[in-house]
Amino acid sequence: MRKVYFDHSATTPVDPAVAEEMLKYLTEHYGNPSSIHAFGREARKAVEKARQQVATAIGASSVGEISFAGTGTEADNMAIRGVAYANRQKGNHIITSAAEHSAVLNCCKQLEREGFTVTVLPLDKYGRVTAQQVADAITDKTILITIMHANNEIGTIMPIREISEVARARKIIFHTDAVQSVGKIPVNVDELGVDLLTLSGHKIYGPKGIGAMYIRKGTFWQPILFGGGQERRRRPGTENVAGIVGLGKAIELATQNMHVEAERLAKYRDRIFKEVMEKIPNTILTGHPEQRLPGHVSFCFRFIEGESMLLMLDMKGIAISSGSACTSGSLEPSHVLTAIGLTKEVAHGSLRLTMGRINTEEDVEYFLEALPPIIERLRAMSPLGEG
Amino acid sequence: MRKVYFDHSATTPVDPAVAEEMLKYLTEHYGNPSSIHAFGREARKAVEKARQQVATAIGASSVGEISFAGTGTEADNMAIRGVAYANRQKGNHIITSAAEHSAVLNCCKQLEREGFTVTVLPLDKYGRVTAQQVADAITDKTILITIMHANNEIGTIMPIREISEVARARKIIFHTDAVQSVGKIPVNVDELGVDLLTLSGHKIYGPKGIGAMYIRKGTFWQPILFGGGQERRRRPGTENVAGIVGLGKAIELATQNMHVEAERLAKYRDRIFKEVMEKIPNTILTGHPEQRLPGHVSFCFRFIEGESMLLMLDMKGIAISSGSACTSGSLEPSHVLTAIGLTKEVAHGSLRLTMGRINTEEDVEYFLEALPPIIERLRAMSPLGEG
């Protein structure tokens, strides 16, 4: 059976060139970067090269602004909680959006439990917040604004530049979670105007278990884990050398090919949108029709539930995901889908299809053939709808 | 030139069998374990298999007691801070030892800044604390005792069983950092009597950037990072599948070969101790002569400084380390060496030689030939001593 992987926003395969680089640092150059002997120096060199690759990819002015972390989630925790604790004397108010990943939202919830106040900005029907909303939410206690660059569930790209101008004008630290945007659309810390930015290896054909945080020189911040002096005292623990090397190589490759790849995937995306909307009635496009990630397609199909769709597509060899949290045993549908105004009932029928480097035109055709009969079959089984 | 890696306590090469397993989960079975499609299920299976391997290796009664973390350091942070925050209502006193790794000591320091009280037990000249010391330090506010199993710098093994009996009798949660002992000497959570135990992949021929925490069922605890629901809500972030698979395989291999390997390395260790003490005057054996890790040799050579020794040995192809913190740019010598009563001057001349799977009798001989002329040369250069 044909295998079609359409879940690149969940995770990506490691690029063979990346895996090859990594392997060397597992079995051959295995030193601890903190050791001063030859094995250690070799490892150190590799870590610093990767730091440079990350800095270059996102336009950081110095390698000292990049720290590696264990996951994108940990990088988000570092960025948000690290700024919050360090600036506690100045104020206790944080602004974020209803679109954020749980890595951001749950940091904010934790900070609330610790006495901070958090404003979660509502979204428009496309999943965006505006600079005006941010401006209106700022108080003289605001110490941090954290708004994601691109959303994982509905692919919507936020107007980060406009928001950062507001933050700059009010001298408030601004963080963006760029886990989904890096390597897919242009990400430059100066053009975006952000003070902190977080990213993750496994979304860009690098390994799982490695993330990075950019922090602009001079930004008030403190660590959230405690131990040795690694990563310029920003993140203790022996460096994941192979993972770091992999992230460095991956981000270099992703940014090199970005424009060509984005165009290719956007064509697939637009074709799927067009044909699915034409062929399958009672379908809702979620997220912004244009201001969205190139390979990102998301819908809600009325009257049916996400997991059943997933399982049926899986039986056809198509790997895809749903924002329906039924799949994780909770009956709550995705907070993003309800935040853009969908009813829970509709949100339950969500499908997210995220394409990437390994996908071809044939994959798209295979999917477009497979989907309609599945939707039909499930709707025939459903007690809801017009049937 | 011959290359001799004698720094296994700093880090180990990834075993080729481990690297091979890992590679599959980078490029082939690359799914996100949280995804319900075939790619995700494959990854989930691998993660759960590794969890079982870890549970089996340390004698945990259920896989639910094992959580993966990004490093040994993060696992220590999880264990110590997770228990401290969760038991804050019961008390604010923590007992630890002067032998601990900075991952433990700096967690304790942070907790002190947050209002906890920490007792750091002093060490005997071999680097041990006794159960009696622990018993005497307990107050009715004590909520956690954290004492390492084996020390990284001087190889000394602590009387964990005796200490845990005291903790049990007083119903105080007991954690041990077993990063250096797992895979080298028997580690069984029931025999040791611990409630939490932490370990790290890269010390046992697994990859860097993966750690694990054992937490006995029923132990009061809370997470220290916030985000998604991974690891049964204990540690958020997409799982480092390849790293986890590597740790699982590595711990299985290490425990399988443990007894034979320990005997082999102990022979090398004892030979080095004997010959060096015979050949080189003004040498002090650091740590316990018998109650120590099998492949672990540590000395202080009077009148000379660690980094110089390291560099000279490095030029002979021998990778080794020193407890002298000069190597990290600070002039403070290792806190462990001063805690066992050495003067700073003596502590500066420390050398740590840690052998492992890749070492042979020839390595030992090569080292025994290389060392004396180096010490002689450096002493001839030194303004200190009898020269």
Place this chain on the structure above:
Amino acid sequence: MYTEKVMDHFTNPRNVGEIENADGAGQVGNPSCGDIMKITLKVEDNIIKDIKFKTFGCGAAVATSSMVTEMALGKTIDEALQITNKAVAEALEGLPPAKMHCSNLAADALKAAIEDYQKKQNA
């Protein structure tokens, strides 16, 4: 995640549909929770002669619906009332812990359909 039996019932659900002029009909759940199950029955001589379901829900919800109809078909009303959620889950060779509530729905829907039938009989 799911047993082969669950996947079999999910892939080839038995008794899908809705009986017209049913002797009993029951619907449980609510769409905002993501689970709705509707069962319709035909009863002759106190025996369930025909039974059909419609379900809005996850794989487990579909499989438990299918299984409960298969278990109830041909049974007497009293026998059918004995079918428990646990029995449905067991017949499917188990469900993931997080999905046990889906099996609750199946037996509840059957019970609701039977009660509806009994009410109509007594009316």
